Amino acid sequence: MGMGISHQLHPVSCPCPCPAQNAAAWGKLPDPSEAGMSGGDMAKPLLGRRTVDNDPNLVPTAGHTIGVLGSGDFARSLANRLTFSGFKVVVGSRNPKRKASLFPLAAEVTFQADAVKKTDIIFVAVFREHYSMLCELSDVLTGKILVDVSNNTEMNLHKESNAEYLASLFPTCTVVKGFNVISAWTLQSGPRDGNKQVLICSDNQEAKRTVAEIIRVMGFSPVDMGSLSSACEIENIPLRLLPAWKIPVFLALGLFLCFFTYNLVRQVIHPYIREQKNKFYKIPIEVVNTTLPCVAYVMLSLVYLPGVLAALLQLYRGTKYRRFPDWLDQWLQHRKQIGLLSFFCAALHAVYSLALPMRRSHRYQLIETAVKQAMEKKPDVWIEEEVWRMEMYISFGIIALGLLSLLAITSLPSIANSLNWREFSFVQSTLGFIALVISTLHTLTYGWTRAFDENQYKFYLPPTYTLTLLVPCTVILAKVFFLLPCVRQRLLRIRRGWEKGRYVKFTLPSATGEFSSGETSSNV
Ligand SMILES: Cc1cc2nc3c(=O)[nH]c(=O)nc-3n(C[C@H](O)[C@H](O)[C@H](O)COP(=O)(O)OP(=O)(O)OC[C@H]3O[C@@H](n4cnc5c(N)ncnc54)[C@H](O)[C@@H]3O)c2cc1C
Ligand SMILES: NC(=O)C1=CN([C@@H]2O[C@H](COP(=O)(O)OP(=O)(O)OC[C@H]3O[C@@H](n4cnc5c(N)ncnc54)[C@H](OP(=O)(O)O)[C@@H]3O)[C@@H](O)[C@H]2O)C=CC1
Ligand code: HEM
Ligand SMILES: [Cu+2]
Ligand SMILES: [Fe+3]
Structure with a gap:
C-alpha cells in the first residue's frame, strides 16, 4: 500500500490510527451502501473519501487525528467542520473541563500538552499575542506541523507576519499559514455559502500538501501562495475592505x-x-x-x-x-x-x-x-x-x-x-x-x-x-x-477560435508584446 504524504512526515511513533498502522480501519470506509444512510447535511463529509490505491499521491487524511489549540470561536468551528469531515479531533485548552461542553461529542478536549502529544498536525487557534505562552509546549511540539490561522486587526501591525513569528518561536516545527481568510461562520456552515478558497503558504512542500489535502476533504479549495514569506500578504487580505x-x-x-x-x-x-x-x-x-x-x-x-x-x-x-x-x-x-x-x-x-x-x-x-x-x-x-x-x-x-x-x-x-x-x-x-x-x-x-x-x-x-x-x-x-x-x-x-488570416500570422513573441500567446484574461 502506498504511503501517504502526511505519513512520511510523521514522527517515528505516530500516535494516530492512520492507514499505514491501521489498514483494516481504512478497508471499511468507502462502502457505497452506507454512504446514503448518513443523516443531516452537516453530518457527512462534503467530499467523499478517496482510497489510496487509486492514486498514491492522495493522502488518506480522513480518519486522521488533528489537533486544535485554543477553545474560542474559531477553534470550535474548526473542530466542528473537521469532525463532520471524518477527522478525529483533539482540542488543547488551558481549561479543558470548562470548555468540553462547547465542542462536539466526537472531539476530545484535553490539556494543551496532552493534545499535542496525540497528533502531528496542530491548528493554532489562539491570538498572536498569546503565541509566546505556548513556548512551554516546545518539547512536545518538536517536528510537528503547526497551522497558523491568525489574523491581525490592522495592516502591517507587526514587522513580520504572525506565521513567521510562530515559526521563529518554534524552529523545530513546520509552519503552514492558512484558513485566516475563512470566517468561523463559513467554517461552521460549510463551504456552500461564502468563499470556498483557502489560501495557504509554507516553506515545506510536504507539509503544505498535507494541509491542502485536509482543506480539500473539508470541502474547501486550497490555493497555494508559495513560501511562508507570502504569509504577510495572506494575513492582509481580510483587512482589505471590499x-x-x-x-x-x-x-x-x-x-x-x-x-x-x-x-x-x-x-x-x-x-x-x-x-x-x-x-x-x-x-x-x-x-x-x-x-x-x-x-x-x-x-x-x-x-x-x-x-x-x-x-x-x-x-x-x-x-x-x-x-x-x-x-x-x-x-x-x-x-x-x-x-x-x-x-x-x-x-x-x-x-x-x-x-x-x-x-x-x-x-x-x-x-x-x-x-x-x-x-x-x-x-x-x-x-x-x-x-x-x-x-x-x-x-x-x-x-x-x-x-x-x-x-x-x-x-x-x-x-x-x-x-x-x-x-x-x-x-x-x-x-x-x-x-x-x-x-x-x-x-x-x-x-x-x-x-x-x-x-x-x-x-x-x-x-x-x-x-x-x-x-x-x-x-x-x-x-x-x-x-x-x-x-x-x-x-x-x-x-470559437477562428482568426483573421491565421495561416500567415505565426508571430514570434514580439518585443512589443502585441501578440502575446495567452488567452484574453476575462471571460468575454
Ligand atoms: C443586479 C445585477 C447583478 C449582477 N450580478 C452579476 C454576477 O453575479 N456575476 C457577474 O459576472 N455579473 C453580474 N452582473 C453583471 C452582468 O449581468 C454580467 O456581467 C453579464 O453577463 C453581462 O452581460 P453581457 O452580455 O454584456 O456580457 P457577456 O456575457 O460577457 O457577453 C458579451 C456577449 O458575448 C457573447 N459571449 C460571451 N462569451 C462568449 C463565448 N465564450 N462564446 C460565445 N459568445 C460569447 C454573449 O452572448 C454576449 O452577447 C450583474 C448585473 C446586475 C444588473
Ligand atoms: N473568529 C474568526 O472568525 C476568525 C479567527 N481567526 C483567528 O483565529 C484565532 C482565534 O480566534 P478566536 O477563536 O476568534 O478567538 P477567541 O478569543 O474566541 O479564542 C482564543 C482562544 O485562545 C486560547 N488561548 C490560548 N492561550 C491563551 C492565552 N494565553 N490567553 C488567552 N487565550 C489563550 C483560549 O482557549 P483556552 O482558554 O481553552 O486555552 C481562547 O479560547 C485568532 O488568531 C484569529 O485571528 C482567523 C479567522 C477567522
Ligand atoms: C417599481 C419600479 C419603478 C417605479 C414604480 C418607477 C417609477 C417612476 C416614477 C414615478 C418616475 C417619475 C419620477 C418623477 O415624477 O420625478 C420615474 C422616473 C424614472 N425612472 Fe423609474 N420606476 C421604477 C423602476 C425604474 C427602474 C428599474 C429604472 C432604471 C434602472 C428606472 C429609471 C427611471 C428614470 C431614468 C426616470 C427618469 C428620471 C428623471 O429624469 O426625472 N425606474 N420612475
Ligand atoms: Cu497520523
Ligand atoms: Fe502515522
Whole structure:
C-alpha cells in the first residue's frame, strides 16, 4: 500500500490510527451502501473519501487525528467542520473541563500538552499575542506541523507576519499559514455559502500538501501562495475592505453627485432665482428621486457597455487571442458590482416613487388644482394620453425592477452555484439586457415629449432624462448591430477560435508584446 504524504512526515511513533498502522480501519470506509444512510447535511463529509490505491499521491487524511489549540470561536468551528469531515479531533485548552461542553461529542478536549502529544498536525487557534505562552509546549511540539490561522486587526501591525513569528518561536516545527481568510461562520456552515478558497503558504512542500489535502476533504479549495514569506500578504487580505467594490462605489457616488447638482439647479435653484419661488422642500424626495433613477439607469448601461466594446475590439482585431487593454479588463471584472449598485439605486427609486403621493406637499397641490379648476368651471380633467403614458411607464418600471431582482438573486453564490453556466448567463446576459431595454421604455414613456418643450429647459439645461438616454441607447443600438447576420456570424466564429488570416500570422513573441500567446484574461 502506498504511503501517504502526511505519513512520511510523521514522527517515528505516530500516535494516530492512520492507514499505514491501521489498514483494516481504512478497508471499511468507502462502502457505497452506507454512504446514503448518513443523516443531516452537516453530518457527512462534503467530499467523499478517496482510497489510496487509486492514486498514491492522495493522502488518506480522513480518519486522521488533528489537533486544535485554543477553545474560542474559531477553534470550535474548526473542530466542528473537521469532525463532520471524518477527522478525529483533539482540542488543547488551558481549561479543558470548562470548555468540553462547547465542542462536539466526537472531539476530545484535553490539556494543551496532552493534545499535542496525540497528533502531528496542530491548528493554532489562539491570538498572536498569546503565541509566546505556548513556548512551554516546545518539547512536545518538536517536528510537528503547526497551522497558523491568525489574523491581525490592522495592516502591517507587526514587522513580520504572525506565521513567521510562530515559526521563529518554534524552529523545530513546520509552519503552514492558512484558513485566516475563512470566517468561523463559513467554517461552521460549510463551504456552500461564502468563499470556498483557502489560501495557504509554507516553506515545506510536504507539509503544505498535507494541509491542502485536509482543506480539500473539508470541502474547501486550497490555493497555494508559495513560501511562508507570502504569509504577510495572506494575513492582509481580510483587512482589505471590499477591494472589488471601491471603483464601482466611487462611480456611483460620482454619478449621484453630478446628477444631484444638475437636478438641484433645475428643480430648486432655477425657480428660486427666476421666480423667487421657494421649492427647497423638493430636496429630500423629489430631487433625490430624479437623481437615483438616473444613476441606476446609467450604471445599468455601464454594465453592458464593456461587453459591447470587447465585441467591437474582437471584430476589429479579427481574433479573440489578444488581451484587452487593462482599463477594459478592469471594467469587465467590475460589472457585477456596478450591476448590484444599479439594482440598489433602482430599488430605492421604486420605494421613493411609491412614496410620492403620500406627501403633504402632494396633497396641497392636489387641492390647489382642484379649487382652481372648480373656479374656472372645468369639470373634465381627464387627458387620455397622459393617463396611458403614466400607466405604461409605471408598468415598465415595475417589470424592469423585477428583472433586475432576478439578476441580483442569481448573483448570490449559493444560487449561482445551483445554476449551470447557460442558465446563469441567460439570466445575467439576456434578461439583464432586456431589463435595460425596458428601463429605456420606462424612461422614454416618462419623458415623452418634454425634450421638445421649450419651457422644460431651465437655464438652457434639458430635462434630466434626455441626458441619461445617451449611453443606454448607444448600447442597445450596438447590440442590435451585433444581431445582424453577417456581424453575428463573424463574432461567433471569432469566439470559437477562428482568426483573421491565421495561416500567415505565426508571430514570434514580439518585443512589443502585441501578440502575446495567452488567452484574453476575462471571460468575454
Ligand atoms: C443586479 C445585477 C447583478 C449582477 N450580478 C452579476 C454576477 O453575479 N456575476 C457577474 O459576472 N455579473 C453580474 N452582473 C453583471 C452582468 O449581468 C454580467 O456581467 C453579464 O453577463 C453581462 O452581460 P453581457 O452580455 O454584456 O456580457 P457577456 O456575457 O460577457 O457577453 C458579451 C456577449 O458575448 C457573447 N459571449 C460571451 N462569451 C462568449 C463565448 N465564450 N462564446 C460565445 N459568445 C460569447 C454573449 O452572448 C454576449 O452577447 C450583474 C448585473 C446586475 C444588473
Ligand atoms: N473568529 C474568526 O472568525 C476568525 C479567527 N481567526 C483567528 O483565529 C484565532 C482565534 O480566534 P478566536 O477563536 O476568534 O478567538 P477567541 O478569543 O474566541 O479564542 C482564543 C482562544 O485562545 C486560547 N488561548 C490560548 N492561550 C491563551 C492565552 N494565553 N490567553 C488567552 N487565550 C489563550 C483560549 O482557549 P483556552 O482558554 O481553552 O486555552 C481562547 O479560547 C485568532 O488568531 C484569529 O485571528 C482567523 C479567522 C477567522
Ligand atoms: C417599481 C419600479 C419603478 C417605479 C414604480 C418607477 C417609477 C417612476 C416614477 C414615478 C418616475 C417619475 C419620477 C418623477 O415624477 O420625478 C420615474 C422616473 C424614472 N425612472 Fe423609474 N420606476 C421604477 C423602476 C425604474 C427602474 C428599474 C429604472 C432604471 C434602472 C428606472 C429609471 C427611471 C428614470 C431614468 C426616470 C427618469 C428620471 C428623471 O429624469 O426625472 N425606474 N420612475
Ligand atoms: Cu497520523
Ligand atoms: Fe502515522
